[in-house]
Amino acid sequence: MIELQQVSKTYLIGETPLRALREVDLVAQEGEYISVMGPSGSGKSTLLNMIGLLDRPDSGSYLLDGSHTERLPEEQRARLRGEQIGFIFQSFHLVNRLTTLENVELPMMLAGVSVRERRTAAQEVLAQVGLEAWSGHHPNQLSGGQLQRVAIARAIVMKPRILLADEPTGNLDQASGREIIAVLENLNAEGITLLVVTHDLNLGQRARRQIHMVDGRIETDISAEAGAGAKYVPG
Amino acid sequence: MYLADQIRFNWQIFVRHRIRTGLLLLAVGLGVASVILLTSLGEGARRYVNQEFSALGNQLLIILPGRKETTGGSPPIYGTAPRDLTLEDAQALARIPSINAVAPVIAGTTSIAVDSLSREAIVLGSTPAIFQVRQLEVSQGKILPDRTRSEAMAVCVLGAKLKRELFGHDRAIGEWVRAGGRRLRVVGVLVERGESLGMDLSDMIIVPVRTAEQMFNTPGLFRVLIELAGNADLPRTEKRIKEIIRERHEGDEDITLISQDAMLASFDNILSTLTLAIAAIAAISLLVAGILIMNLSLISVSQRRREIGLLKAIGASSAQVRQLFLGESLMLVSLGSLAGIIFAWSVVLVIGRIWPVFPMAPPWWSMPAAVGTALLAGLVFSWMPARRAAALDPVLALRGQAGQG
Structure with missing residues (x-):
């Protein structure tokens, strides 16, 4: 479903160009569990943003379900983002003035779903991440692990097929991190395609497919049968 | 996205930033109120003169001794007669x-x-x-x-x-x-x-x-x-x-004839023009309010950088982001205008109570003109901040860094 062909992206950091992606080829099937690892500046976040349609390639193609996305107008890319892709960020990015429930409803509100429908859907996914009792709270009343679970609820409320997580445990303590990973892997087990970008080797090695990036290139791409069932020890 | 949702979303922003919202409402409200009040004064003067003339009786003609040879100038009330x-x-x-x-x-x-x-x-x-x-x-x-x-x-x-x-x-x-x-x-x-x-x-x-x-x-x-x-x-x-x-x-x-209608018409003319001029001057305060909206919106855009990035990541298009910011300004201006209208009307009513001789009332066009100008100023001055928000690069915005335009 995800197919990158010879994708390149260069950023200008001040005067000096930074080649974040160099002719990257990547094919991912529905329901895969992929981790992307690599040092800082190796291009792993750029890869994630590219797949998440937040960024456009300078050259090369990105096919989602067999159709080209790189030349789609911004409106359609935004709609695809809303419907097909869920994002999870290291720093949660919840809107502080909104309640938990309203934060989860946000993508549906933007998509123009009616109040009653999205309330039901939001409560459902909040129950799924174990936070149904917290729907009226504001983000500043929740712990880090809870915040990330709200963020996950928000990412899956539109029932996307791809879940992109950028260092999802980066701001969490061990116990919360473990919880979050369990939630994400459960979602993957139910069929969602999960792509996790991380520094954390322990987390990265849990994925069935592990990609290492160096200098904007995919260095290794290993499909392992490890991971599932092994105990996660954040490091 | 439903209008009701957008209104609620913006409302939550207003509640969150009470002081900023209060200041903007005050600026817009005062601008609208000053347009309405000042034009009411002008219109009041016009009506006062009309009322005085009609108190003279309907078809009145005044003859003054002496002839005024020139046209224009003050009415020849005290002509000297040969x-x-x-x-x-x-x-x-x-x-x-x-x-x-x-x-x-x-x-x-x-x-x-x-x-x-x-x-x-x-x-x-x-x-x-x-x-x-x-x-x-x-x-x-x-x-x-x-x-x-x-x-x-x-x-x-x-x-x-x-x-x-x-x-x-x-x-x-x-x-x-x-x-x-x-x-x-x-x-x-x-x-x-x-x-x-x-x-x-x-x-x-x-x-x-x-x-x-x-x-x-x-x-x-x-x-x-x-x-x-x-x-x-x-x-x-x-x-x-x-x-x-x-x-x-x-x-x-060697006489000068003044018909009531001619006198009335020239007074009416002068006072109507004066009222328009006053309205234009008062509208400047709305311009100032507009510039205030622009400044505060620009600050708001840079403060809400991450939120904008997030909205884009979860499916908001650039048009939707722009619409949210423009809508915020329009909503603010509408609320401010409403407050200004209510304030202006209460002042007009109070003045009518304590000074009943003076028929102070806003002319029919002053309210639509004041609100229209306010909305236009709100739109024009929030266009730039809204465009800036819409053009934010979501990736950079999410990291809280400067966008590249």
Whole structure:
């Protein structure tokens, strides 16, 4: 479903160009569990943003379900983002003035779903991440692990097929991190395609497919049968 | 995205940033209120003048002695005449069929005394016709007797205030007053009435025109007030009046005719233009409010960088982000306008209570114009911040870094 062909992206950091992606080829099937690892500046976040349609390639193609996305107008890319892709960020990015429930409803509100429908859907996914009792709270009343679970609820409320997580445990303590990973892997087990970008080797090695990036290139791409069932020890 | 959702979303922002919202509401509200209030003042002045003119009676024509050769300038209220306009002239004019009544007027001031009480007052020398032309009525006694049309008589009618000051609550009818060395018997007291064209009629004494002639030792009339018949043709009547005066003044047409309509029209014109000018000046405050909106919106965009990035990541298009920010401004301006309208109306109502003579009211166009200008300023000045928000690169915005445009 995800197919990158010879994708390149260069950023200008001040005067000096930074080649974040160099002719990257990547094919991912529905329901895969992929981790992307690599040092800082190796291009792993750029890869994630590219797949998440937040960024456009300078050259090369990105096919989602067999159709080209790189030349789609911004409106359609935004709609695809809303419907097909869920994002999870290291720093949660919840809107502080909104309640938990309203934060989860946000993508549906933007998509123009009616109040009653999205309330039901939001409560459902909040129950799924174990936070149904917290729907009226504001983000500043929740712990880090809870915040990330709200963020996950928000990412899956539109029932996307791809879940992109950028260092999802980066701001969490061990116990919360473990919880979050369990939630994400459960979602993957139910069929969602999960792509996790991380520094954390322990987390990265849990994925069935592990990609290492160096200098904007995919260095290794290993499909392992490890991971599932092994105990996660954040490091 | 539903409108209701957008309104709720923006409302939550307003609640969150109460001080910022309050300041903006204040700025917009004051701008709108000042436009409405200032135009209300202008419109009030216009209505005041209209009201004063209609108090003069409907079809009024004023003849002044002397001719004003130039057009424009101030109305020739105090023209100097080469030849006097006399009571006989006025009587000749009364024979024109399209004229209902002719009231010659001699005016002057003298001291009026009752026993040891004495007061300066304006003396209006005229005939019974003045009561018809100026729509005056007596509350006690009678108006001037018919004989005073052409004869001097030692009688007078007092204004209500003058009567109060000279006689208090005592009966005035039948009593004598001394005016300019003459003794006059009071035959009537005028009904209490407000000012009329700046003349406080309640502070006057009306005497027969011949008596006034003797009192001030002048055969010349100050002016002649003419009430036209209901179906009178104004230009033709004016022409007739000029013809008669020319005959009587050896070929000189040395009078100035002012029709009430002409005077009213020029006042109306001046005051309407003035009101528009005032409105334009007041609109500047809305411009200032607009610039304030722009500044605060720009700050808001940079503060909400991450949120904007997030919205884009979860499916908001650039158009939606722009719409959110523009909508925020429009909502703010609408609320501010509403507050301004409510405030302006309360001020207008309060002023109407304490100063009922002045018919202060916003002209019909001032509210739509004020709100329209406010909305336009809101839109124009939030366009740039909204565009900046819409153009934010979500990737950089999410990291909280500067966007690349």
